[in-house]
Amino acid sequence: MAELAERSDRAFPAFLRPHTVTGVERETADTVTLELVPVGSGRPAFAAGQFNMLYAFGVGEAAISISGDPTRAGPLVHTVRAVGSVSSALCSLRRGDVVGVRGPFGTPWPVEEAAGCDVVLVAGGIGLAPLRPTLYELLARRSRFGRVSVLYGTRTPADLLYRGELRQWRGRFDLDVEVTVDHAAAEHFDNVGVVTRLIPRAAFDPDETVAMVCGPEVMMRFSVRELLVCGVPAERIFVSLERSMRCGVGLCGHCQLGPRFVCKDGPVFRWSEIAPLLEIREL
Amino acid sequence: MAELHPGTWMLDREGLNGLLAVLRRLGFRTVGPRERDGAIVLDTLSSAGDLPWGWRDEQGPGRYRLTRLGDEAFGCGVPAQSWKRFLHPPEVRLFEVERRADGRGLTLVPGDAAIESYALIGVRACDLNAILVHDRVLSQGAHRDQGYAARRERAFIVAVNCTRSGGTCFCASFDTGPRAGSGFDLVMTELSDRNVPAFVVEVGTVRGAEVLAELPRRPATEAEGRSADDAIAAARHAMGRRLTTDGLKELLQRNPDHPRWQDAARRCLTCGNCTMACPTCFCTDCADVTDLVSGRAARDRRWDSCFNLSFSYIHGGPMRRSVSARYRHWMTHKLASWFDQFGTSGCVGCGRCIAWCPAGIDITEEARAIRGAEAKEG
Amino acid sequence: MVVKKDIADLIEQHPIFLGLERRYLEFIAACATNVRFDEGDYLFREGDPADTFYVVRHGSVVVEIFVPERGGVPVQVVGEGDVLSWSWLIPPYQAQFDARCATLTRAIAFDGKCLRGKCEQDHDLGYELLKRFARIMIQRVRATRIQLLDVYGHGRAR
Numbered sequence: 001m002a003e004l005a006e007r008s009d010r011a012f013p014a015f016l017r018p019h020t021v022t023g024v025e026r027e028t029a030d031t032v033t034l035e036l037v038p039v040g041s042g043r044p045a046f047a048a049g050q051f052n053m054l055y056a057f058g059v060g061e062a063a064i065s066i067s068g069d070p071t072r073a074g075p076l077v078h079t080v081r082a083v084g085s086v087s088s089a090l091c092s093l094r095r096g097d098v099v100g101v102r103g104p105f106g107t108p109w110p111v112e113e114a115a116g117c118d119v120v121l122v123a124g125g126i127g128l129a130p131l132r133p134t135l136y137e138l139l140a141r142r143s144r145f146g147r148v149s150v151l152y153g154t155r156t157p158a159d160l161l162y163r164g165e166l167r168q169w170r171g172r173f174d175l176d177v178e179v180t181v182d183h184a185a186a187e188h189f190d191n192v193g194v195v196t197r198l199i200p201r202a203a204f205d206p207d208e209t210v211a212m213v214c215g216p217e218v219m220m221r222f223s224v225r226e227l228l229v230c231g232v233p234a235e236r237i238f239v240s241l242e243r244s245m246r247c248g249v250g251l252c253g254h255c256q257l258g259p260r261f262v263c264k265d266g267p268v269f270r271w272s273e274i275a276p277l278l279e280i281r282e283l
Numbered sequence: 284m285a286e287l288h289p290g291t292w293m294l295d296r297e298g299l300n301g302l303l304a305v306l307r308r309l310g311f312r313t314v315g316p317r318e319r320d321g322a323i324v325l326d327t328l329s330s331a332g333d334l335p336w337g338w339r340d341e342q343g344p345g346r347y348r349l350t351r352l353g354d355e356a357f358g359c360g361v362p363a364q365s366w367k368r369f370l371h372p373p374e375v376r377l378f379e380v381e382r383r384a385d386g387r388g389l390t391l392v393p394g395d396a397a398i399e400s401y402a403l404i405g406v407r408a409c410d411l412n413a414i415l416v417h418d419r420v421l422s423q424g425a426h427r428d429q430g431y432a433a434r435r436e437r438a439f440i441v442a443v444n445c446t447r448s449g450g451t452c453f454c455a456s457f458d459t460g461p462r463a464g465s466g467f468d469l470v471m472t473e474l475s476d477r478n479v480p481a482f483v484v485e486v487g488t489v490r491g492a493e494v495l496a497e498l499p500r501r502p503a504t505e506a507e508g509r510s511a512d513d514a515i516a517a518a519r520h521a522m523g524r525r526l527t528t529d530g531l532k533e534l535l536q537r538n539p540d541h542p543r544w545q546d547a548a549r550r551c552l553t554c555g556n557c558t559m560a561c562p563t564c565f566c567t568d569c570a571d572v573t574d575l576v577s578g579r580a581a582r583d584r585r586w587d588s589c590f591n592l593s594f595s596y597i598h599g600g601p602m603r604r605s606v607s608a609r610y611r612h613w614m615t616h617k618l619a620s621w622f623d624q625f626g627t628s629g630c631v632g633c634g635r636c637i638a639w640c641p642a643g644i645d646i647t648e649e650a651r652a653i654r655g656a657e658a659k660e661g
Numbered sequence: 662m663v664v665k666k667d668i669a670d671l672i673e674q675h676p677i678f679l680g681l682e683r684r685y686l687e688f689i690a691a692c693a694t695n696v697r698f699d700e701g702d703y704l705f706r707e708g709d710p711a712d713t714f715y716v717v718r719h720g721s722v723v724v725e726i727f728v729p730e731r732g733g734v735p736v737q738v739v740g741e742g743d744v745l746s747w748s749w750l751i752p753p754y755q756a757q758f759d760a761r762c763a764t765l766t767r768a769i770a771f772d773g774k775c776l777r778g779k780c781e782q783d784h785d786l787g788y789e790l791l792k793r794f795a796r797i798m799i800q801r802v803r804a805t806r807i808q809l810l811d812v813y814g815h816g817r818a819r
Binding site for chain 1 (some may be wrong): 624
């Protein structure tokens, strides 16, 4: 809407673009995938790894990674896990509700840099959501890349995201997909154990691999260590960090990690550059 | 006839009054130092009489006192507040949102429609520098705070050169004072060796020259110009504190585990006074509120402090839980990370954090301790 | 020397060294010193080079993993008579966890780097030590797996 565009004569957090919820898919007990369509003009392009600030009326904003396909037109897709008041409100949305969107913000996954290389995507829990757009990009131009592995670990089988797609991906011959859970309880599951165990077993040439890791920071730390032990250089490993984000545009100061703003210098970082900062406790 | 000091003028009290009147007539809200409740605060000035004539301050670690001494308008040092309360206000309503009854529509109502035009009267060199720092942070990055940019563009700045240094001052350590460098429309130096109020005035911008042209004034004599220069130089040499800036950024960034952080943590109350008083601290948070009666939601942006436990909170807990981590963050950001982020120091040497810390923590002392202890171990 | 005799006695009787040949015991004793830590001290941190292992004589040490928003999360507490660290024996010789003293702690510190070197030369010693440390590791893994069962929870980890 023209009048809303004009109102960006205020600071960015003073601006939001209304979107209508056109699809709600419940992935797990606490996670929902939303399809959003902008009211008015079309949705802006985004790159895999970027995030939007999603606004739930009266509750607030939260930084949520985009989990849809950047290579195709269509609704804006976000996978949200209910961990706080805003995300819980987003998870309670129904078709037809309207939310506010600001973005996209942040640095993307280095898909271009991975051209000609093997690619390893390591995802823990909700970390698969920001990596899914990368997988879409890799698959859209599959021949540009070497072997592509997706290593996905989550808590229990009930916490798996994108089950339908996981099945499809596993069925492809040009993709290696390994899924593991920490606890299998009564249900039979092929792989039980932490996701780091999948790394030494994956097929990739460490000298020609780009690895992208996303999940809880502890999981990323241990996964990166495993990748380093396997011989992937630190310059070719990328992580997506999470910090308290209130504005998404580097003006509120909350997301700082040392001198870096995770919202604009990240959230995707090259491991060789960010490791010294992550080593400092409570930085 | 005494030689004219090129481009330098003299104003008396009547001229100062005239300055405020002209600015108000031009639509500015004139704000500047006033005495209130035992402190110098920044608030609306209706006339020159509102300035804190005859007050003198004593500032030290955790200490701020006013006494009656002399008869100057600008005899005190940095006021308790900084100019960010006008240019980067503590609370701003960003918008109000209405939701249609069926939940299927959101209408945005922008907040704070009016952007005020401020005339800042009596901006010290350190504070002027702080405004320039905020320009970099808030309006020269990839994303601009457009509200700040608008207020800033409109603001008329009458700077004041310090002729006296306070117990907590260390602007000279950053070469940011006590003489105001650039960024002002007009700059004044109050002469204290006269029986009547006398201000040496220089012009900084065309806008400043136009305003000055409307005031009763005369050219300054060379003696008057020299008197001003001497007083400023004396202030420069009488700084209450000193911060050695050589290699300070690298020193702090390579000492994240220095025991001094734990030491500071034993004293620091994480009250956040320093961040509130600091003229360059800019962190904010957004509060989304709902009005049950109107059904509207609103978003307010408020100052926040990295000393608040909730500042670094993500689901699960705060990333900076310990006091030492929060103190380390603030000081390292101010004196080191700021260079990486904005190409300048975040500290301007105003000393407010020292005076307004209830525990009297002195940033120059902390820096000295870290440097000294490192040298010993090295 | 009094100190060395004290260490030598302990080494001789400790389950992890029990049954080792005298010449090995003497060598190991020569690589050992008494150490003391205050409450809050870290014996090692995740990522540190693992060149030392410890036998705790007194006090307790918390083995923990640092989770950024939660601080140190304890996975186990090691006390009197327990052995701390096996990373000194297995490449990449890097500490995998943090070890923080919960109390004043006295321990015997063994020069793992020196012992490693000796093990490379004398494979009999190497094998003996590996067997003993492997037993500790197996015990810890078994314990960890039982912990994972979350037997007190509802089965569905939430």
